[in-house]
Amino acid sequence: MFSIEHEFDSTVITLVDDGEVPLMEDVIVNAFEECVTIEQYDPRTDRMQKITLSMSQLRDLGAALDLPEGVYLREVTP
Secondary structure, rough: EEEEEEEEOOOOEOOOOOOOOOOOOOEEEEEEEOOOEEEEOOOOOEEEEEEEEEEHHHHHHHHHHHOOOOOOOOOOOO
Protein backbone atom coordinates (compact mmCIF):
# COMPACT_ATOMS: atom_id res chain seq x y z
CA MET A 1 0.00 0.00 0.00
CA PHE A 2 1.21 3.54 -0.65
CA SER A 3 0.04 7.12 -0.50
CA ILE A 4 0.95 10.22 -2.52
CA GLU A 5 0.70 13.77 -1.19
CA HIS A 6 1.69 17.04 -2.86
CA GLU A 7 3.37 19.49 -0.48
CA PHE A 8 4.47 23.06 -1.24
CA ASP A 9 7.97 22.11 -2.41
CA SER A 10 7.85 18.33 -2.85
CA THR A 11 5.83 15.25 -3.62
CA VAL A 12 5.71 12.82 -0.68
CA ILE A 13 5.25 9.10 -1.30
CA THR A 14 4.79 6.82 1.71
CA LEU A 15 5.30 3.08 1.18
CA VAL A 16 3.56 0.94 3.80
CA ASP A 17 4.74 -2.66 4.25
CA ASP A 18 1.47 -4.59 4.30
CA GLY A 19 2.97 -7.99 3.51
CA GLU A 20 3.54 -10.91 5.81
CA VAL A 21 4.97 -10.60 9.31
CA PRO A 22 7.60 -9.39 10.19
CA LEU A 23 6.69 -6.02 8.72
CA MET A 24 9.23 -3.29 8.02
CA GLU A 25 8.77 0.36 8.97
CA ASP A 26 7.16 2.73 6.45
CA VAL A 27 9.43 4.26 3.79
CA ILE A 28 8.93 7.95 3.02
CA VAL A 29 10.13 9.31 -0.33
CA ASN A 30 10.32 13.10 -0.75
CA ALA A 31 10.77 14.20 -4.38
CA PHE A 32 12.13 17.74 -4.59
CA GLU A 33 13.17 19.63 -7.72
CA GLU A 34 16.90 19.05 -7.10
CA CYS A 35 17.01 15.74 -5.18
CA VAL A 36 15.06 12.85 -3.69
CA THR A 37 15.24 11.82 -0.04
CA ILE A 38 14.31 8.41 1.33
CA GLU A 39 13.57 8.07 5.05
CA GLN A 40 12.78 5.12 7.30
CA TYR A 41 12.46 4.87 11.07
CA ASP A 42 15.06 2.55 12.65
CA PRO A 43 13.62 1.08 15.87
CA ARG A 44 17.07 -0.19 16.94
CA THR A 45 18.45 3.35 17.18
CA ASP A 46 15.08 5.13 17.67
CA ARG A 47 16.02 7.52 14.83
CA MET A 48 14.89 8.32 11.32
CA GLN A 49 17.51 7.30 8.75
CA LYS A 50 17.76 9.48 5.64
CA ILE A 51 19.39 8.94 2.24
CA THR A 52 19.62 11.76 -0.31
CA LEU A 53 19.92 10.98 -4.02
CA SER A 54 20.76 13.50 -6.73
CA MET A 55 18.50 13.46 -9.78
CA SER A 56 21.34 11.78 -11.71
CA GLN A 57 21.61 9.03 -9.09
CA LEU A 58 17.82 8.57 -9.22
CA ARG A 59 17.93 8.14 -13.02
CA ASP A 60 20.78 5.62 -12.63
CA LEU A 61 18.75 3.70 -10.04
CA GLY A 62 15.72 3.60 -12.32
CA ALA A 63 17.85 2.29 -15.20
CA ALA A 64 19.59 -0.26 -12.97
CA LEU A 65 16.32 -1.90 -11.95
CA ASP A 66 15.91 -3.31 -15.48
CA LEU A 67 19.50 -4.36 -16.22
CA PRO A 68 21.51 -7.54 -15.53
CA GLU A 69 24.58 -7.64 -13.28
CA GLY A 70 27.44 -5.43 -14.48
CA VAL A 71 28.93 -1.93 -14.49
CA TYR A 72 27.24 0.69 -16.66
CA LEU A 73 27.65 4.30 -17.73
CA ARG A 74 24.38 6.00 -18.59
CA GLU A 75 24.67 8.17 -21.69
CA VAL A 76 23.21 11.65 -21.37
CA THR A 77 21.21 12.64 -24.46
CA PRO A 78 21.09 16.33 -25.35
